[in-house]
Amino acid sequence: MRRITRREKACAATLAAVAFGGTVAVVAAIAAARFAPPPVFSEPRVLGDHALKDDVTSNLFGGPSVQRNADITTDGKGAWVAVWHSTEPVGEDVDGTYDIVLSRSSDGGKTWSAETVLSKDTDGNRRDDLSPTVRTDGKGLWLAAWSARGTLGAKLGVDADLLVVRSVDDGATWSDPVSLNTSAEHDWGNDFDVRLTNDAKGAWVAVWASTETFRGKYGGDSDIFSARSADGGRTWSDPAVLNTTAAKDLGFDVTPDVATDGSGVLLAVWSSGDSLAGRIGIDRDIVISRSTDAGTTWSDPQPLNSQAQRDEGSDWAPRLATDGHGKWIVAWSSAVNLEGIRGGDRDIMYAMSADQGATWFKASNLDSDANNDAREDTDPVIVTDARGRWAVVWQSWGGIGYADGSDADVLMSFSEDDGATWSPPGPLNHAANRDSVDDLLPTIATDGGGQWIGLWQSFFPSTGSVEHAVWRVVASTATTVGTTE
Numbered sequence: 001m002r003r004i005t006r007r008e009k010a011c012a013a014t015l016a017a018v019a020f021g022g023t024v025a026v027v028a029a030i031a032a033a034r035f036a037p038p039p040v041f042s043e044p045r046v047l048g049d050h051a052l053k054d055d056v057t058s059n060l061f062g063g064p065s066v067q068r069n070a071d072i073t074t075d076g077k078g079a080w081v082a083v084w085h086s087t088e089p090v091g092e093d094v095d096g097t098y099d100i101v102l103s104r105s106s107d108g109g110k111t112w113s114a115e116t117v118l119s120k121d122t123d124g125n126r127r128d129d130l131s132p133t134v135r136t137d138g139k140g141l142w143l144a145a146w147s148a149r150g151t152l153g154a155k156l157g158v159d160a161d162l163l164v165v166r167s168v169d170d171g172a173t174w175s176d177p178v179s180l181n182t183s184a185e186h187d188w189g190n191d192f193d194v195r196l197t198n199d200a201k202g203a204w205v206a207v208w209a210s211t212e213t214f215r216g217k218y219g220g221d222s223d224i225f226s227a228r229s230a231d232g233g234r235t236w237s238d239p240a241v242l243n244t245t246a247a248k249d250l251g252f253d254v255t256p257d258v259a260t261d262g263s264g265v266l267l268a269v270w271s272s273g274d275s276l277a278g279r280i281g282i283d284r285d286i287v288i289s290r291s292t293d294a295g296t297t298w299s300d301p302q303p304l305n306s307q308a309q310r311d312e313g314s315d316w317a318p319r320l321a322t323d324g325h326g327k328w329i330v331a332w333s334s335a336v337n338l339e340g341i342r343g344g345d346r347d348i349m350y351a352m353s354a355d356q357g358a359t360w361f362k363a364s365n366l367d368s369d370a371n372n373d374a375r376e377d378t379d380p381v382i383v384t385d386a387r388g389r390w391a392v393v394w395q396s397w398g399g400i401g402y403a404d405g406s407d408a409d410v411l412m413s414f415s416e417d418d419g420a421t422w423s424p425p426g427p428l429n430h431a432a433n434r435d436s437v438d439d440l441l442p443t444i445a446t447d448g449g450g451q452w453i454g455l456w457q458s459f460f461p462s463t464g465s466v467e468h469a470v471w472r473v474v475a476s477t478a479t480t481v482g483t484t485e
Contacts, residue, residue, distance in 0.1 A: 038391070038414030038423050039452060039478035043430055047103045048115045049460075049472040050086035053096075068131045068193065069441045070473050072455045075138045076447045079170040080105040082455055083118070083132040083144055084473045090115050098128040100146050104171045109453045109477035118144060118165055118174055126150055129163070135196040142167040143233045145180055145206060147192040152177065160190040162208060166233050180206055180227065182238050187212045189220075193255060200262045204229040205295035207242065207258040207268050214239075222252040224270050228295045242268055242289050244300050249274040253287075255317040261324045266291040267357045269304060269318040269330055276301060284314035286332050290357050304330060304351055305363045315349070317379050323386040328353045329419050331366065331380040331392050348377045348394055352419055366392060366413055367425050374398055377411070377425075379441055385448045389480060390415040393428060393442040393454055408438040410456050428454050428476060452478045 070084035086101045100118040105111060119129040127150025134144040145164040150156065152163065162180035167173060181191050189212025198204045207226045213219065223246040225239040243253045251274030260266045272287045280303050287301040305315050313336035320330040331350045347370040351363040366380075367373070375398035384390045393412045409432040411425040429439045442456035458472045 038412055038426060039480050041412075041428055041430075041452075041454060041476040041478040044456075044458075044474035044476040045109075045112065047082060047112055047455075047473045047475055048084065048086055048088060048101055049470045050088040051470055053087045053098065068133070068443075069457045069471070070455050071133045071443055072445045072453055072475070073134050073136055073142075074445055074447045074451075074453075075136045075140075075142075075170070076449065077138070078106055078108075078447075079136075080109060080445070080447075080453060081134050081136070081142060081144075081171040082112070082473075082475060083134045083146075084455075084457070085130045085132060085146070086115075086473075088115075090117050095126060097126050097150070098130055100129045100132045100144065102134075102144070102171065102174075105453075106170075108447075108451045108479075109475055112475070119146070119148070119163065119177060127152070127156075131193060133194060133196055135198060137198050137202070140168055140170070141232050142171055143196055143198075143204065144174070145194045145196055147190075147194060147208075148177075149190075152179070156184055157186070157188065159188050159212075160192055161187075162191045162194050162206070164206075164233055164236075178234075180236055181208075181210070181225075182227070182236060183212060183214070187214070189213060191225075195256060195258050197258045197260045197266065199260045199264060199266075199294055201264075201294065202230065202232065203294040204233050205258060205260070205266060205291075206236070207256045207270075209254045209256055209270070210239070212239075218246045219248070219250060221250055222254050224253045224256050224268070226258070226268065226295060226298070240298075242298055242301065243270075243272065243274065243287070245274055245276065251275070257319045259320050259322055259328075260294075261322045261326075261328075261356060263324075264292060264294050265356045266295050267320060267322075267328060268298070269320050269332075271314075271316050271318060271332070272301070276303065279303070284316065286315045286318045286330065288330070288357070304360060305332075305334070305336070305349065316346075319381050321382045321384050321390070322357075323384050323418075325386070326354055326356050327418065328357045329382055329384075329390060331382045331394075333378040333380060333394070345374050345398075346376050346378055347373070348380050348392065348413075350382075350392070350419075366422055368422075369424070381443045383444050383446055383452075385446045385450075385480075387448065388416060388418045389446075390419050391444055391446070391452065392422075393444045393456075395440045395442060395456075396425070407436050408440050410439045410442045410454070412444075412454070429456070429458070429474075450480045452480065454478075 072082040074080045104113040132146035136142040149160040161184035163177040164180040165174045191210045194208040224242040227236040256270040258268045286304040288304045318332035322328045348366040380394040410428040413422045438459040
């Protein structure tokens with residue numbers, strides 16, 4: 001008989017408390033656990049910067065118009081690729097529009113290549129390219145996708161559509177961008193906030209939010225769509241709606257995310273203002289849809305946050321990850337007054353599944369001090385090394401003992417016992433306790449072998465004037481030793 005490890009015992013105890021014991025039992029279980037310290041991240045390295053332009057940079061608190069600035073991924077074999085949007089002139093691209101910029105590392109984030117542009121404009125062909133995402137199959141193929149407002153020859157209208165590019169040489173060279181949403185040439189709705197995933201059999205799936213009505217089939221609110229590619233991102237299926245009430249709902253569905261366990265099970269999550277035909281309230285909740293055939297068909301959306309039927313606060317911006325062995329965790333930002341003991345500020349919540357996303361344990365606060373703090377915690381990103389370690393990073397307004405808590409900082413909470421317990425939040429940006437610079441919209445990736453890289457943007461009013469301020473994209477690295485098996 002296999003011996004049950006300490007990590008498995010801790011995980012089982014905390015999950016049981018979450019499922020059956022309520023808040024008091026959860027607090028007791030967490031208090032009894034010994035928090036593992038999070039990995040120590042290096043001083044951040046500046047990858048690139050760009051000047052402010054209009055109001056496009058970001059919605060700092062999340063919401064329907066959030067612009068995810070940067071993304072990072074790795075093949076787990078030494079190659080890392082970071083992408084972001086920028087107005088900073090790079091090479092021959094000097095037209096001042098937003099472009100998608102890329103940098104690569106082959107030494108675990110110690111050094112990075114010079115910036116290159118993925119979305120070069122040409123004469124008479126100007127676009128604003130925003131909010132990129134990048135993923136790899138770990139076998140040499142990389143895809144990057146983003147939302148573009150402008151032209152691509154005659155293939156895009158004046159609305160925002162999705163573009164995608166491919167690389168087969170670890171990001172050294174990339175194909176020309178092509179439309180991901182097949183309706184791009186003739187639709188009028190805006191397509192935005194795209195996310196990508198792929199499975200071991202070569203299927204790629206994209207999910208995104210869109211206001212497209214498809215000739216009146218859906219309302220003018222934002223809905224969630226998906227498309228599938230079986231040829232490595234060269235061509236994509238027509239968009240299919242995931243929120244099945246889209247034809248008659250009036251609630252805006254936004255901030256989607258998607259992931260796969262690699263064996264055919266995919267989960268898509270998003271924030272919805274729909275009541276799901278009266279099954280939940282009309283406030284904003286987290287809903288989930290599941291596919292067991294590599295994204296070909298999807299289940300009807302179900303509420304993920306366990307208090308959805310009775311709460312009155314808004315739940316935003318979910319992100320999810322899986323260890324590929326049945327466990328999934330979703331993290332999101334919530335203003336819900338959980339069980340009547342939380343403040344009205346936003347905190348990070350999470351929910352777990354141990355059966356490939358079929359059922360979920362009761363949602364909990366990630367931070368045990370959430371009932372007492374006054375921080376605005378938003379836009380989380382979660383990742384796992386599939387060896388028992390999980391990390392969540394997010395942006396936070398307000399202090400954890402800061403000299404000046406008025407700026408935004410990047411916080412992280414870490415688990416070494418498969419999500420059973422989490423370390424208290426701590427700043428990822430080293431200068432959090434002394435700077436007045438806003439650090440925002442973080443993301444994080446791991447190679448599964450001990451290397452972790454966090455990526456975020458920092459707002460630098462270099463001359464004391466907002467008109468001369470820049471957004472700097474920075475990366476910070478950490479290493480964990482050994483495994484928790």
